[in-house]
Amino acid sequence: MSEAISVLNGATFDGFVSIKEAGLRGMISVRGDFAAASFTKAVSALTGADFPAVNEAKFAGDYAILWMSPDELLILCAYENAQADADKLAADLAGEHALVANVSDARALFAMSGELLREALMKLTPANVSEDAFKPGQVRRTRLAQAAAAVWMLEDGSVEIMCFRSVGDYMFKLLCNAANPGAELGL
Amino acid sequence: MLRINCPVCGTRDETEFTYGGDATVVRPAMDETRAQLWLDYVFNRDNPRGPHTEYWHHVQGCRQWLVMERNTLTHEVGECHLAKEAC
């Protein structure tokens, strides 16, 4: 087996907020009927996390369930376990109208932390990221400049940003530019 | 910039959406043989100055197709619902 390497191999940037390419993370795309108890139970059983409502992210240890659309979730897990977890969930959902796919290697993940991270984000996304509208445990599926992205806030107030791996370099440069020292908005 | 009230996600900016055309166009029956009706369906659109019912796709959000009222003169946005729901 070849050695897996994340898109920018852990690149970091210290601006007025800190940016880090967050390395390899397991990501499992799941689609199904949110109204079916068999579906929601299987997802929660795998992750140990509650089932998210619209625009919500639910965390439990290594796992998270992110709301993506009315019939789509993204499960985060340890990179090493992603395929086994996807296989397990697919087996649990056998016979259901559902889809499970390990998309870990198709994505890039960035971590952003710092008091002024909302200022950096609001330069890039049309989603409302003010304190009233975007809180820990929430996810926004949106765009950052020209690239599709999802942004969610962790319990500690830092955020993680996911995009397609093919635009990982572009995303890192965007985030660094938005966080450039001296480019604070001064709100 | 339009602000579109997605019935799933809440209010988002137009840049997360893509325009999907006139939502009132109805496809002729598949056994329809009159060319003019197919020509109208495929190519011919009104260009109204005022209220317009149109499709929008929340392509960089929840990826749902929406039907929205928009005034082409004032850009005022009106009622918006999921395309899969009857209006």
Ligand SMILES: [Zn+2]
């Ligand atoms: Zn939406």
